[in-house]
Amino acid sequence: MEEVRAQYERHPYPPVSALALPRKGQGGALTWERGAELAGREGASHEGLRILVAGCGTLEALVVAQAHPRAREVVAVDISEASIARLRVRVTLARIANLILGLGLRSRIPPIRLVRADLATWEDGDFDYVLATDVLHHHHDPAGLLQRLAKATRPGGLMRLVTYTAHGRVWMRAIGRWLKAGGLTPETPSLRERARERMGELSPENPLRLSFEANPESRAATGIVDAYLHVCENPMAPEAWGQAAASAGLQLVAQDHPPSSQSGFIDELWPELGEMGDWSKLGLLDDLLEMVANPVLWLEPGVSGGPPSMVSPPEPAGGLPPSDGLVLSRARSSSSVELEQALWLPSHLRWELGVGLGRAVARVERHGLDEARLLQVLEQEVGCRVNEAGDDLPGLTLYEHAGGALRELPEPWDAARFRELTARLPSGARLIMASSREPVPGESLEEQALHLQTHQGPAASWIGPLLIEV
Numbered sequence: 001m002e003e004v005r006a007q008y009e010r011h012p013y014p015p016v017s018a019l020a021l022p023r024k025g026q027g028g029a030l031t032w033e034r035g036a037e038l039a040g041r042e043g044a045s046h047e048g049l050r051i052l053v054a055g056c057g058t059l060e061a062l063v064v065a066q067a068h069p070r071a072r073e074v075v076a077v078d079i080s081e082a083s084i085a086r087l088r089v090r091v092t093l094a095r096i097a098n099l100i101l102g103l104g105l106r107s108r109i110p111p112i113r114l115v116r117a118d119l120a121t122w123e124d125g126d127f128d129y130v131l132a133t134d135v136l137h138h139h140h141d142p143a144g145l146l147q148r149l150a151k152a153t154r155p156g157g158l159m160r161l162v163t164y165t166a167h168g169r170v171w172m173r174a175i176g177r178w179l180k181a182g183g184l185t186p187e188t189p190s191l192r193e194r195a196r197e198r199m200g201e202l203s204p205e206n207p208l209r210l211s212f213e214a215n216p217e218s219r220a221a222t223g224i225v226d227a228y229l230h231v232c233e234n235p236m237a238p239e240a241w242g243q244a245a246a247s248a249g250l251q252l253v254a255q256d257h258p259p260s261s262q263s264g265f266i267d268e269l270w271p272e273l274g275e276m277g278d279w280s281k282l283g284l285l286d287d288l289l290e291m292v293a294n295p296v297l298w299l300e301p302g303v304s305g306g307p308p309s310m311v312s313p314p315e316p317a318g319g320l321p322p323s324d325g326l327v328l329s330r331a332r333s334s335s336s337v338e339l340e341q342a343l344w345l346p347s348h349l350r351w352e353l354g355v356g357l358g359r360a361v362a363r364v365e366r367h368g369l370d371e372a373r374l375l376q377v378l379e380q381e382v383g384c385r386v387n388e389a390g391d392d393l394p395g396l397t398l399y400e401h402a403g404g405a406l407r408e409l410p411e412p413w414d415a416a417r418f419r420e421l422t423a424r425l426p427s428g429a430r431l432i433m434a435s436s437r438e439p440v441p442g443e444s445l446e447e448q449a450l451h452l453q454t455h456q457g458p459a460a461s462w463i464g465p466l467l468i469e470v
Contacts, residue, residue: 001079001118001120001139001140001232003231003232004079004138004139004231004232005079005080005118006231007186007225007230007231008078008079008080008082008083009080009081009082010082010186010187011186011221011222011225011226012057012058012080012082012083012086012222013057013058013083013222013226014057014058014059014222014223015058015220015221015222015223016058016059018058018086018089018090018093019089019090019093020059020090021062021090021093021094021097022059022062022063022066022094026063026066026067027063027064027066027067028067029256029296030060030063030064030067030131030160031046031067031068032044032045032046032049032051032068032128032129032158033045033046034256035129035158035160035254035256035298036158038253038254038256038298039158039253039254039298039300040253045070046068046070046071046129047070047071048070048071048072049068049071049072049128049129050071050072050073050075050125050126050127050128050129051064051065051068051071051073051074051075051127051128051129051130051131052075052077052124052127052129052130052131052149052152053074053075053076053077053131054077054119054130054131054132054135054149055077055078055079055119055132055133055134055135055138056076056077056078056083056084056087056114057078057083057087057133058083058086058087058090059087059090060076060131060133061074061076061087061091061112061114062087062090062091062094062109062112064131065091065109065110065112066094066109068110069108069109069110070108070110071110072110072111073110073111073112073113074110074111074112074113075112075113075115075124075127076112076113076114076115077115077116077117077119077122078115078116078117079116079117079118079119080116081116084114084115084116087114088114091109091112091114094109095109119135119139119145119148119149120139120141120144120145120148123152124152125152126152126153126154126157127152127153127154127157128153128154128156128157128158129157129158129159129160130149130152130153130157130158130159130160131159131160132146132149132159132160132161132162132163133160133162134162134163134164134294136161136163137163137164137233137234137235137236138230138232138233138234139232139234140232140234142163142234142235142236142244143236143240143243143244143247143248146161146241146244146245146248146250147244147247147248149248150245150248150249150250150299150301151248153250153300153301154301155301156300156301157300157301158298158299158300159250159298159299159300160256160296160297160298160299161241161296161297161298161299162294162295162296162297163235163236163241163294163295163297164233164235164294165235165236165237165238165282165286165291165294165295166235166236166237166240166286167237167286167287167289167291167352167355167356167359168286168289168291168292169233169235170289170349170352170353170356171207171208171211171396172211172215172227172228174208174348174349174453174454174457174458175199175208175211175212175228176227176228176229177450177453177454178198178199178202178208178450178454179195179198179199179224179228179229180229181447181450182194182198184198184229185229186225186229186231191221191224191225192218192219192220192221192224195212195218195224195228196218199212199213202454202455203455205394205395206395206454206455206458206459207393207394207395207396207458208454208458210393210394210395210396211393211396213387214385214387214388214393215227216388237283237286237310238279238280238282238283238285238286238291238295238308239279239280239283239308239309239310239311240310241279241297242277242278242279242307242308243307243308243310245299246306246307247307249301249302249303250299250300250301250302251299251300251301251302251303252278252279252297252298252299253298253299253300254297254298255278255282255295255296255297255298256296256297256298257293257294257295257296258292258293260290260292260382261285261290261291261292261293261295262282263278263279263281263282263285264281265285265290266281266284266285267281269377269378269381269382270364270367270369270373270374270377272367272368272369273364273367273369275367276363276367277308279308280308280309280311280363282295283308283311283359283363284360284363284364286356287356287357287359287360287363288356288357288360288374288378288398289353289356289396289397289398290378290382290398292385311359311362311363312359312362313355313356313357313358313359313361313362313407314358314362314407318408318410319346319405319408319409319410319461321344321462321464321465322344322462323342323465324342325341325342325343325344325464325465326341326342326343326344327343327344327346327410328343328344328345328346328412328413328417329346329410329411329412329413330410330411330412330413330414330417331410332413334417334418334420334421334424335424337421337468338468339425339429339467339468339469339470340467340468340469341467341468342434342464342465342466342467343431343464343465343466343467343468344462344463344464344465344466345412345413345449345452345453345462345463345464345466346409346410346411346412346461346462346463347409347412347453347456347457347458347460347461347462347463348412348453348457349453349457349458350401350406350409350457350458350460350461351406351409351410351411351412353398353401353406354406354407354408354409356398357371357398357402357406357407358407360374361374361407371402371407375398375399375402376399378397378398378399379397379399382397383397384396384397384400385397395458395459405461406461409461412453413449415446415449415450418444418445418446418449419445419446421445422444422445422446425468425470426470427470428470429445429468429469429470430445430448430468430469430470431445431448431449431452431466431467431468432466432467432468432469433464433465433466433467434464434465434466434467435465437467440452440466445468452466
């Protein structure tokens with residue numbers, strides 16, 4: 001975890017000035033009472049509770065503390081000393097503001113203890129309420145860390161977990177590959193400007209550019225690092241989170257993210273899936289790219305109904321490109337490629353979409369649904385993505401890509417396979433477009449392939465035909 005610590009020492013998160021204090025009522029969604037109400041507990045109060053804010057960053061612990069003025073103690077733990085230092089300044093300013101303003105204009109702040117430590121090894125007794133916001137997926141063993149936090153949650157306690165899902169970040173992963181290939185790292189000077197320039201190389205209608213420009217994280221260097229250049233991003237599918245929760249002795253009692261990304265939304269769209277479990281419904285939303293907000297999950301110690309089953313998509317049937325040529329699929333060795341041979345490269349992004357769609361179809365077939373019905377409902381009832389201004393963001397929903405037999409696309413070559421090919425070809429070998437003989441931009445076959453995947457892959461299932469010439 002040293003690389004994670006180093007990143008947050010350089011880029012404390014969230015990137016909020018240490019002089020900024022929480023807004024009045026900002027922590028309403030984080031309160032113990034909120035979780036207790038959603039869990040069906042009547043008359044719950046946070047008085048005397050011991051609260052842990054795991055991976056507290058620069059702000060959340062103070063928001064939580066002000067939302068729980070009668071708590072016995074709030075313990076804030078983060079791996080980054082820079083984040084703890086900024087939080088310490090913020091807490092001090094908040095206490096000074098309380099003294100100066102007085103008269104109850106600001107809520108009482110309970111005792112806050114700030115700890116710089118790795119959650120994977122740190123221990124400090126039991127807690128009534130544990131918050132883990134966007135932290136577990138930045139650990140090499142998210143399920144193991146969840147188990148540690150579960151052991152620190154007292155019987156009758158609550159845990160509020162916010163995390164990434166595995167499939168829904170397909171656009172962000174592709175953006176990250178493009179930024180990294182342009183030489184951008186967390187240490188890049190003027191990172192925000194450089195990232196905008198790099199994304200500006202894509203056409204205005206490219207879904208990756210639209211996604212980047214619509215993401216609030218793209219407005220600051222720290223957000224860009226956290227969203228696209230993070231040194232450790234290890235999200236799990238919802239069913240995997242469900243299995244991890246069951247293994248840790250936790251059960252899901254409520255969801256608190258936007259309703260259109262909750263399991264109940266499945267019941268509205270496809271009532272015949274009502275018997276499907278919550279974790280599986282969340283997995284279905286994730287694979288359909290409809291988990292558009294990080295899930296906010298309330299958990300409590302207890303016996304669940306059993307862990308959900310993982311779903312694996314069937315192997316692609318082996319779709320064919322538009323014309324004859326060698327398909328650069330994972331099953332194809334680099335030794336089979338020759339100069340001046342027609343080549344077709346499957347779209348990596350669309351292959352990923354096809355894998356998710358395959359899992360989605362595998363989930364619903366037993367309930368009498370098929371791919372056509374799934375996509376028809378998405379188009380008619382959900383529609384296109386929009387940005388904060390309400391403008392359409394075409395190309396970011398699954399149904400817009402499904403006309404290209406997504407589930408039949410084979411997995412394309414990765415960067416390592418192109419490096420293997422480079423090693424066995426004469427020096428100076430380059431990819432060109434077969435129809436125009438125009439060279440593909442890039443200094444190596446690996447860079448050229450990424451250029452094609454980023455510029456053409458979002459709009460075409462097959463890229464080509466291509467040739468290699470010296």
